[in-house]
Amino acid sequence: MSVTEGDKFSYDGDFHVTDLINAINTGIWEYNIITKDVKWSSGFYSILGYDPGDIPNTYDFFFENLLYYEDKPVFQRSLNRHLSDPAETVLIRLLTKRKGYRWFESTIKKWGDKAEPKITGSIVDIHDFKLLELQANRNDFLFKETIKVAKVGGWEIDVKSRTITLSREAYDIFELQDKVKLTIEETISFFESQYREAISAAIDNIIKYSQPFDLELLFRTARNNQIWLRARGIAVIDEFGQCITARCIFQNIDYIKKKEMDVQNAVNLLSDQNKRLQNFAYIVSHNLRSHTGNLQFMVNLHDQTDVADDKKEIFAHIKSISESLKTTIDHLSEIVKIQTEIGKERKRLDFETTFKTVMSALESNIESTHAKIEYDFSKAPDVNYIPAYLESVLQNLLTNALKYRDPARAPLIKCSTARDGSHIYLYFQDNGMGIDMERYGDSIFGMYKTFHNHPEAKGIGLFITRNQIEALGGSISVESKVNEGTKFTIKLV
Numbered sequence: 001m002s003v004t005e006g007d008k009f010s011y012d013g014d015f016h017v018t019d020l021i022n023a024i025n026t027g028i029w030e031y032n033i034i035t036k037d038v039k040w041s042s043g044f045y046s047i048l049g050y051d052p053g054d055i056p057n058t059y060d061f062f063f064e065n066l067l068y069y070e071d072k073p074v075f076q077r078s079l080n081r082h083l084s085d086p087a088e089t090v091l092i093r094l095l096t097k098r099k100g101y102r103w104f105e106s107t108i109k110k111w112g113d114k115a116e117p118k119i120t121g122s123i124v125d126i127h128d129f130k131l132l133e134l135q136a137n138r139n140d141f142l143f144k145e146t147i148k149v150a151k152v153g154g155w156e157i158d159v160k161s162r163t164i165t166l167s168r169e170a171y172d173i174f175e176l177q178d179k180v181k182l183t184i185e186e187t188i189s190f191f192e193s194q195y196r197e198a199i200s201a202a203i204d205n206i207i208k209y210s211q212p213f214d215l216e217l218l219f220r221t222a223r224n225n226q227i228w229l230r231a232r233g234i235a236v237i238d239e240f241g242q243c244i245t246a247r248c249i250f251q252n253i254d255y256i257k258k259k260e261m262d263v264q265n266a267v268n269l270l271s272d273q274n275k276r277l278q279n280f281a282y283i284v285s286h287n288l289r290s291h292t293g294n295l296q297f298m299v300n301l302h303d304q305t306d307v308a309d310d311k312k313e314i315f316a317h318i319k320s321i322s323e324s325l326k327t328t329i330d331h332l333s334e335i336v337k338i339q340t341e342i343g344k345e346r347k348r349l350d351f352e353t354t355f356k357t358v359m360s361a362l363e364s365n366i367e368s369t370h371a372k373i374e375y376d377f378s379k380a381p382d383v384n385y386i387p388a389y390l391e392s393v394l395q396n397l398l399t400n401a402l403k404y405r406d407p408a409r410a411p412l413i414k415c416s417t418a419r420d421g422s423h424i425y426l427y428f429q430d431n432g433m434g435i436d437m438e439r440y441g442d443s444i445f446g447m448y449k450t451f452h453n454h455p456e457a458k459g460i461g462l463f464i465t466r467n468q469i470e471a472l473g474g475s476i477s478v479e480s481k482v483n484e485g486t487k488f489t490i491k492l493v
Contacts, residue, residue, distance in 0.1 A: 026125040031059060033078070034116060038062065046123055047104075049097035067196060068093035068101050078108050079119060091130070094123070103130035157184065159207050160288045173229070173250050175221040192218040194228070203246070210235035210243045216257065226421065228257035269473070346384045350419055351377035351426075354387075358394045365402050369386040371411035374396075380417035380424045381493055389468045390492075393426075396465045397488060400429035406483065422493075428489040435480040444478055 027044030031037075038059050046050050048066070055061060067075060071092040078090050082132040093101040107123040153170025157163070164182050171178045174190065188200050195217040202213035212234045219229040231246035300320060302314045355375055359366065366373065383390070398413065405411040414429045435444065444462060469476050469490060480486040 005490055013256065029146075031119045031121075032116065033119060044123065047123060048094060049099065054097070066094050068095070069330055075106070089124070092123075097164045102127040120378065152252075153250045155187075155248050156208070157203065157248070159244050159246065170250055173219075173221070173227075173252055175223045190219055190221070191229075192220060194218070199442070200456065201216050202231070205244045206233050206235050207243055210237055227252055227254035230255065265473070269470070275463065292325070295325065341344070348382055349360060349385050349387060349390055351375075351384050352381070354390055355394055355415060358391060358398055362402065365399070367406055369402050369404060369411050371405070371413060373415070375415040377415075378419045380419040383417075383424050385492060386472065389472065391467050392468055393490070396462065397428045400462070401428070401432055401486075404486075405430070405432045408484075424492045426490040426492055428486065428490070429485065432483040432485055433484040434484050435478070435481055436482050437478075 004006075025157075027047040028041035030039040036059050038057055040057055040421055043051065045054070059468060061383065063072065063075075070190055074090050075092055078088055081088075083440055087107050089105055089107045092106055094101050094104050103126050105126045106121050106123045108119060110119050111115065125157065153173045154167035155170050156165045158165070159371040162184055164184060164187055166174070166182065169180055171180075174182075178239050184203060188196050188203070191199050195215075198215055202211075202215060205211040206213060212232075213232070214232045217229050218226065230251040230253045231250075232456040233246050234246055236245040238244050244401055295318065300319045302311055302318065305311055352375070355377070359373065365371075388473055395417075397415075401413045402411060409431065412431045414427075416427045418425045418427070466476050469492070472493070474493060475491045477489050478487070
């Protein structure tokens, strides 16, 4: 409450205001700009918890002792403007007698004449309201900060108009200016193609049947950054139970999702390594034991016979077993070598150059079988890989394609590469004898697993190839039909 020039004070002694002013929870003050005299109403004292006489009734005491130091500049500026314009309201903190500093709203107005200009003001206790406002602002700040930290953006679908409203945070996730308006179809188009059907079905179901959804989807921003998003939505229904609005959130979970995928890949890699270790243990325990047992048996026979021809025959068996044992040991060495070479430096390798080197080493095999070889590495011309591994993979695949060719037709072998995001794929296809996938599908990459009655079939090439690829974090899969051919798909990195 302010006192204007037309209002009248009723004075009796030092300073008495009307009963009406004293009755309301407002303090009135008056300041003479020339004399610096100050007058306070009884309400001014009581609203601060003082009795008249408890504190000096002076401008200096008010400014230095009652007014909080941080609020002095704003209060002083209001006084210095002399407030010739309409009344101004400022928020200040004043020291009360028993409750410390509290918030007050002070309305200030200039009045009087040029000879005796005065400023009159009122103070109203707004402390409780101010605390509620501060708490609300704090909660709003915490909410906004939480949204930022959690990387969450809101979006809402108006069912009737089929329009989408995005929050500021959602625009940040999309990496779009907030003036851009999106339709439902345009929003769906930001998701990677393999996930669009899922988000589209989720939106249709929430609109038609009020079904909530919670999906993890791969998303590509307006700046072509690929991230993982969590999309959640609930329906707001009318009194008839029909969805009128779908309220949803997007959360950037890219870091969490990739960590989760890394952990899963590590688990899968560990599982694969355990399987390879089991194969290795099987070879050591079974194959070597078989060789050494046979060798010991033949040595004993050799010692027990005196017939020269028998000794010669037995020695031939011993020689054969020895050669077989050497082959097995070489295979074991090759498997161990794969693990020891993982730490070798990777190099940027040109596919065409490497493939031509492999073809040159197998030139006589290619010519003798009249094989036609086609290759196209234009979509991914090079890869960061261990040189010996890439040569070994290509050589094993090309050797197998030539070895297991269909005798009824000339071999046709195709090799190509492709890039999908950060991954590089190698495709190797032939028109050979093919493999019965229903019968042998689970054991194609097993050690000493053969699928044809070929005299040179050892069952070691694909086992080593798979180990080399998986040792560097890749994968290999196969598609095949008997008498039609085989196709290998290899994710190198």
